[in-house]
Amino acid sequence: MTEVKLKFPFFDLTRQYSAIKGQVVEKFVEVLNDQSFIHGEAVTQFEKEIAQWLGASHAISVSSGTDAMIAALTALRIGPGDEVITTPFSTYATIGAILYVGAKPVFVDIDPRTYNLDASKIGKHISRYTKAILPVHLYGQCAEMSPILETARRHGIAVIEDFAQALGAADRGRPAGAMGTLGVTTFTPNKNLGGVGDAGLIVTNDGELARRIRLSRLQYSERRNVAELLGTHSRIDGLQAAYLSVKFRYLKGWIEKRAEIAQRYIEELASLAEYGVVVPPVVEGKLHTWNQFVVRVPQRDQIRKLLALEGVPTEVYYNQTLPQQKALRGVCGERGWPEAERAARSVLALPIYPELEPHEQDEVIRGLTKVLRASVRKEAAPLTAEPVALAR
Numbered sequence: 001m002t003e004v005k006l007k008f009p010f011f012d013l014t015r016q017y018s019a020i021k022g023q024v025v026e027k028f029v030e031v032l033n034d035q036s037f038i039h040g041e042a043v044t045q046f047e048k049e050i051a052q053w054l055g056a057s058h059a060i061s062v063s064s065g066t067d068a069m070i071a072a073l074t075a076l077r078i079g080p081g082d083e084v085i086t087t088p089f090s091t092y093a094t095i096g097a098i099l100y101v102g103a104k105p106v107f108v109d110i111d112p113r114t115y116n117l118d119a120s121k122i123g124k125h126i127s128r129y130t131k132a133i134l135p136v137h138l139y140g141q142c143a144e145m146s147p148i149l150e151t152a153r154r155h156g157i158a159v160i161e162d163f164a165q166a167l168g169a170a171d172r173g174r175p176a177g178a179m180g181t182l183g184v185t186t187f188t189p190n191k192n193l194g195g196v197g198d199a200g201l202i203v204t205n206d207g208e209l210a211r212r213i214r215l216s217r218l219q220y221s222e223r224r225n226v227a228e229l230l231g232t233h234s235r236i237d238g239l240q241a242a243y244l245s246v247k248f249r250y251l252k253g254w255i256e257k258r259a260e261i262a263q264r265y266i267e268e269l270a271s272l273a274e275y276g277v278v279v280p281p282v283v284e285g286k287l288h289t290w291n292q293f294v295v296r297v298p299q300r301d302q303i304r305k306l307l308a309l310e311g312v313p314t315e316v317y318y319n320q321t322l323p324q325q326k327a328l329r330g331v332c333g334e335r336g337w338p339e340a341e342r343a344a345r346s347v348l349a350l351p352i353y354p355e356l357e358p359h360e361q362d363e364v365i366r367g368l369t370k371v372l373r374a375s376v377r378k379e380a381a382p383l384t385a386e387p388v389a390l391a392r
C-alpha cells in the first residue's frame with residue numbers, strides 16, 4: 001500500500017468557522033444566558049427565517065433529516081401496505097425513513113444527465129397503493145418538478161421533496177422544498193447550511209400537516225401531560241438554531257461562491273470530454289446549489305486512486321444504488337435500474353465549497369487532466385490496480 005498525502009481536504013469547515021466565529025460565540029452566549037435550550041426564541045426565529053425565504057407557510061425543525069422524513073411520511077399517514085415512488089440513486093437516509101414507517105419504496109430509474117428521478121417513467125409505476133412521489137434534488141439541482149407535480153395531482157397523491165442537498169435551489173423560480181406537499185431537509189455539517197451536528201426541517205403550506213408534525217415532535221401533547229398519540233421527542237436545540245441563524249445570513253453568498261467554482265470547473269474540464277469526462281449539466285430554468293460537483297469518468301475507481309497519488313481529494317456519491325444496499329434485500333431486486341447502476345460506477349465528486357482556494361482548484365483540474373492523459377496514452381503510463389491508502 002502506498003501512503004499518499006492529500007494536498008488539501010475534500011471539504012473543510014474550519015475555514016468557514018474562522019470567518020463567523022465572533023458572531024457564533026455572541027449568539028451562543030445569548031442562548032446560554034437565557035438557558036433556552038429547547039424551543040426558545042432562537043428556534044422560533046430560525047424557523048420563521050427559513051419559512052419566509054422559501055415562501056412556505058410553515059417550517060418545523062426536528063432532530064435530523066431522517067426524523068424529518070419520518071415525520072413527513074407519518075403526517076401523510078403513510079405506513080404498511082403503502083408505496084412511495086422514489087429514486088434508486090441517493091443516500092440511504094431517504095429510503096431508510098420509508099422502510100422505517102413500514103412502507104415500500106418503488107424505484108424509478110434516473111435521468112442519466114441530471115441523476116434525478118426520470119419524471120417520464122413515473123406514470124407506469126403508480127399503483128393503487130402509491131401514496132406519494134419522493135424526488136431527491138440530487139447534488140443541489142431540482143428534479144423535473146412540473147411533470148412530477150402534474151402526475152401527483154392527476155392521481156391525487158402527495159409529493160415529498162428531499163431537498164437536503166438543495167436548500168436555496170429553485171425550479172422555474174419556485175424554491176426547492178416548497179413546491180410539493182411537504183419538503184424535507186437536513187443541516188448535517190456537510191450540507192450547504194451545516195449545523196453543529198444533526199438537525200432537520202420540514203416545510204409545507206398545508207396547515208393541518210404542519211399541526212400534526214408539530215405535535216408529533218412533542219409526543220403529541222398539545223396540553224401539558226396529555227399525550228394523545230404515539231409520537232417522539234424530535235427537536236433542534238437552541239444552540240443549534242443560533243448557529244444555523246448566523247450561517248443562514250451567509251448562505252446565499254456561499255451558494256454564489258459555489259456556483260463560481262462550478263462554472264470554472266465546467267469551462268476548464270470541457271476539453272477532457274475526449275477522455276470520456278462528462279461535466280454536470282446546468283438545466284435551464286434551474287438554480288443549482290452545487291452541494292456537490294459530480295463528473296462522470298471512465299474507470300472511476302482507478303482514476304480516483306491516481307488522483308489521490310497526485311494529492312487530489314475526491315469522493316464518490318454514490319458507489320451503489322439503493323436497491324443494492326443490504327438493508328433493501330428482499331424489498332426489491334438488486335438490479336433493474338440501468339442508468340442508476342451506470343451512474344454508481346462512474347460518478348466522481350470533486351472538491352467544491354465556498355472557501356476552496358483557486359490554487360487548490362488548479363490542482364484538481366491539473367491532476368485530473370494529467371491522470372486522464374496518462375491513462376489513455378497507454379504506453380506511457382497504464383492505469384494500475386495498486387491499492388492506495390489515503391492519508392487523512
Ligand SMILES: *Cc1c(COP(=O)(O)O)cnc(C)c1O
Nearest residue numbers: 064065066091093094164186188
Ligand atoms: C444528507 C442527506 C440526508 C440525511 O439526513 P440526516 O440528517 O443525515 O438524517 C437525507 N437526504 C439526502 C438526499 C441527503 O443528502
